[in-house]
Amino acid sequence: MNETATPSFPKHLLDFQDWRRTQVESLLETAQMMQEVLARPVKKVPALTGFTVATVFFEPSTRTRISFELAARRMSADVVSFSGAVSSTTKGETYRDTLRTLEQMGIDAYILRTDAAGVPHQAHRWLHKPVINAGDGWRAHPTQALLDAFTLREKLGDLEGKKIAIVGDILHSRVARSNAELLPMLGAKVVACGPATLLPGSLPGTTLTTNLKEALAEADAVMALRLQKERMDKGLLPSLPEYIAGYQITEERLRWARPQAPLLHPGPMNRDVELEGTLADSPRSLVERQVANGQAVRMAVLYHVLVGKKS
Amino acid sequence: MTFKSKLLNEDEVRRALTRIAHEVIEKNKGTDNLCFVGIHTRGISLAQRLVNLVERFEGKRVPMGILDITLYRDDLTEIGLQPKVRETRIPFDLNGKAVVLVDDVLYTGRTARAALDALIDQGRPNRIYLAVLVDRGHRELPIRADFVGKNLPTSKSEVVKVKTQEDDGEDAVELWEMEES
Amino acid sequence: MKGEILIKNAKLADGRGEHGSADVLIGEGRILSLTGGDASTVLDATGKVLSPGFFDPHAHLREPGQEVKEDLQSGLTAAAKGGYTDVVSMPNTSPVVDSAEIVRALKEKAAQIGRARLHPAAALTQGQEGKILSEARLLREAGAVMLTDDGRTNEDAGVLAQGLQYAASWGLLVSVHAEDAGLRRGGVMHEGKVSFRLGLPGNPAYAESARIARDLEVVRYVIQGPGMEALRSGKSLLHIQHLSTRRGLELIRQGKQDGLPISTEVGPHHLTLTDEHLESLNPIYKVAPPLRTRTDIEALVEGLLDGSIDCVGTDHAPHTQDEKELDLLRAPFGIPNLEVAWPLLYTELVLKRGFPLPILIERFTDGPRRVLGFSPIHLTEGAEASLVLWQPNNQRPVEPSAFASKAKYSPWEGWMLQGWPVLTLVEGRRVFASEPLL
Ligand SMILES: [Zn+2]
Numbered sequence: 001m002n003e004t005a006t007p008s009f010p011k012h013l014l015d016f017q018d019w020r021r022t023q024v025e026s027l028l029e030t031a032q033m034m035q036e037v038l039a040r041p042v043k044k045v046p047a048l049t050g051f052t053v054a055t056v057f058f059e060p061s062t063r064t065r066i067s068f069e070l071a072a073r074r075m076s077a078d079v080v081s082f083s084g085a086v087s088s089t090t091k092g093e094t095y096r097d098t099l100r101t102l103e104q105m106g107i108d109a110y111i112l113r114t115d116a117a118g119v120p121h122q123a124h125r126w127l128h129k130p131v132i133n134a135g136d137g138w139r140a141h142p143t144q145a146l147l148d149a150f151t152l153r154e155k156l157g158d159l160e161g162k163k164i165a166i167v168g169d170i171l172h173s174r175v176a177r178s179n180a181e182l183l184p185m186l187g188a189k190v191v192a193c194g195p196a197t198l199l200p201g202s203l204p205g206t207t208l209t210t211n212l213k214e215a216l217a218e219a220d221a222v223m224a225l226r227l228q229k230e231r232m233d234k235g236l237l238p239s240l241p242e243y244i245a246g247y248q249i250t251e252e253r254l255r256w257a258r259p260q261a262p263l264l265h266p267g268p269m270n271r272d273v274e275l276e277g278t279l280a281d282s283p284r285s286l287v288e289r290q291v292a293n294g295q296a297v298r299m300a301v302l303y304h305v306l307v308g309k310k311s
Numbered sequence: 312m313t314f315k316s317k318l319l320n321e322d323e324v325r326r327a328l329t330r331i332a333h334e335v336i337e338k339n340k341g342t343d344n345l346c347f348v349g350i351h352t353r354g355i356s357l358a359q360r361l362v363n364l365v366e367r368f369e370g371k372r373v374p375m376g377i378l379d380i381t382l383y384r385d386d387l388t389e390i391g392l393q394p395k396v397r398e399t400r401i402p403f404d405l406n407g408k409a410v411v412l413v414d415d416v417l418y419t420g421r422t423a424r425a426a427l428d429a430l431i432d433q434g435r436p437n438r439i440y441l442a443v444l445v446d447r448g449h450r451e452l453p454i455r456a457d458f459v460g461k462n463l464p465t466s467k468s469e470v471v472k473v474k475t476q477e478d479d480g481e482d483a484v485e486l487w488e489m490e491e492s
Numbered sequence: 493m494k495g496e497i498l499i500k501n502a503k504l505a506d507g508r509g510e511h512g513s514a515d516v517l518i519g520e521g522r523i524l525s526l527t528g529g530d531a532s533t534v535l536d537a538t539g540k541v542l543s544p545g546f547f548d549p550h551a552h553l554r555e556p557g558q559e560v561k562e563d564l565q566s567g568l569t570a571a572a573k574g575g576y577t578d579v580v581s582m583p584n585t586s587p588v589v590d591s592a593e594i595v596r597a598l599k600e601k602a603a604q605i606g607r608a609r610l611h612p613a614a615a616l617t618q619g620q621e622g623k624i625l626s627e628a629r630l631l632r633e634a635g636a637v638m639l640t641d642d643g644r645t646n647e648d649a650g651v652l653a654q655g656l657q658y659a660a661s662w663g664l665l666v667s668v669h670a671e672d673a674g675l676r677r678g679g680v681m682h683e684g685k686v687s688f689r690l691g692l693p694g695n696p697a698y699a700e701s702a703r704i705a706r707d708l709e710v711v712r713y714v715i716q717g718p719g720m721e722a723l724r725s726g727k728s729l730l731h732i733q734h735l736s737t738r739r740g741l742e743l744i745r746q747g748k749q750d751g752l753p754i755s756t757e758v759g760p761h762h763l764t765l766t767d768e769h770l771e772s773l774n775p776i777y778k779v780a781p782p783l784r785t786r787t788d789i790e791a792l793v794e795g796l797l798d799g800s801i802d803c804v805g806t807d808h809a810p811h812t813q814d815e816k817e818l819d820l821l822r823a824p825f826g827i828p829n830l831e832v833a834w835p836l837l838y839t840e841l842v843l844k845r846g847f848p849l850p851i852l853i854e855r856f857t858d859g860p861r862r863v864l865g866f867s868p869i870h871l872t873e874g875a876e877a878s879l880v881l882w883q884p885n886n887q888r889p890v891e892p893s894a895f896a897s898k899a900k901y902s903p904w905e906g907w908m909l910q911g912w913p914v915l916t917l918v919e920g921r922r923v924f925a926s927e928p929l930l
Contacts, residue, residue: 033396118773138691
């Protein structure tokens, strides 16, 4: 078989700091290949037979976990799941204890989810096998950004010069941060928009604004983020109606964007908060497509960290 | 790689395929339940030819599918990151069928092994045959072809290239020598 | 003349300047002579520098109650290894050091250990709860040298004003961890482009400067009070701990120009590390106040030079390895540094930036002593022989595994430093000697 020679890759996926554009594109191409497998009547291949991956979730997330586990199973990997809680004391098991214990059991790759930024990086220092970040605090959610990029390319083609507006609670969003790292790498212009109290002071490669009209103007795609209801308790937002009044994506406001600009949302969605009622189910919404693509992207990531050529 | 010689020309390829088509009909005692499945890439063109030949000889068009075996290979770690996964399409029920798997070259047997797995994942045929245009030896698995266009003993440093009209603009089988690395 | 130790050919450097080589004879806890004499132990200190013992106005030694992190034995041994003869311990232990009884017990235990001398700081308010003042007079009598609720912030300005007034009336300095809890929120690192990018809760520089501004106004108010003029007599009333920001420094500099009785300190980490170290996402760099920016470091070095910053305080804050391996939200704040503070700043400031050596020595010796009301130690005949001999030329990497502290990790691990202490004397008694000297 004549496979094209491909560049070597980081053997982990923590964020996109050590990724180059060619590597990301190659990974997205692999995801395209996985899409082909998912279109078959029998959606299972033996590519990862003999590998065991562990989903280690210190923060619950059924959707992400199922997506990863299905991705692994479709490639015939064995999957074990660990759910744990961490406390601020070391009375219980520490992250390191937990991960080292799993390592002794012969895990080949770790899919890690935590409520605190940086744990995948720490784990990567402690473990000898690949670590895939399935979301760490407000910091990164690289497979979500990859599936967003994949979905956007499916719809818009090359992202070079395309304007992508991300709207909502940018400050506390790992999805926003990972997209702000990834999309500009693929040539897109990212504008992040939200209430002043929910914007970080800066994000590299990203324009920040509180002005929704400015953010949506001529946008090629619009991504709304989930609003965590506890923001109201911390003095960051007065109320939900206040958010809706200023930042909900409505039919009317979408007219500021390019005609037919698609709409994305990482889910789970607060109906009638981030998006006006019917929009989520309108033909412009790519929300279901995102979920479907999530599996292909995660299959590609697993394939790449487990059987891809070593760096 | 450097070109060494042409092993089969257009006529020889045609004759080899014609013979395989006859042998298949003979062995299957007609076209009942017969179908062909081509393995990407050149196995597909060859399977297409065999379907046409069978139709010419028997007056009946048998179904054909295509099979991608990339993610079934046991040497994925050596291929590198970018698997070229192509379409698998078997637009008929495999259950009870006599399937002729078609590939261009039989070498180590690993492709055929992967193809068997990929095929069995798709259904439960009654019988699976293997047809190849060239058998060049050096098997690493206990696999043999039921129908062989030509047996061509080669050395491991050589490469056998099958060209088809559809994929390469000509029908030929060529022998190339791998460069010293 | 007959003494106990003769240190020959040592270069002398103290807070007043460098004084050339001398043969220093030590006996009866004092410097007997600078021109040699007979002694039972004779050390050749050629190429080494003799200075007054370092004085740390701020260390967390964790006893009582948190001995798993550090205790007096390990902490005071670490201090002696770092060239410190005197250490002020912070009272945020369990229980909190808020009674004369605990102060006395700590002092007695430290004396038995016989390494660096311990000067406990006691809580400003009982239990450090910010409500009821602790017993300043009784605490001072027991040996407390300072009152502070460090570990916590003094959110109630009224309580702070009363505490300052009351402590001053008994001659005790009050020190504060100046951060506005509201502005700090859940910040785990400096708020800035690094925290924004990493998605970590940020602690803005203005949490510190806003609190310093308030506290300076509290001092302005307090010194109007009855009898305060006579009591303060040039001494600091309010000491601002671990200054970390350029803006905070500007406020303090202005306050000093206005004649306010205030003082401040800076930590070795705030002079050598920035928020960019957090890019590694390693909680080893998590400290409060947080590591700031290059601009802040430049300002702090300037402040240390011009005397706006009175002294170096380590804020040695050991935790267990397990605790520092929690995530960045949950790992506790603090960096252990008693054993590296001097070589670190000697290398990074004096050798690399040309910072004047006598001034750095002053900030490690006379500066903290002055802030706390201790007399300075200078290298003269008759002076107290609490001294450190250090090696200005030998380069050696920081090796946390060899720390005497229980916290065997360091953000400076592997840094090549010069200036390592080789001998520490407290009143003529050896409390640390490196192996070649033993
Ligand atoms: Zn403090």
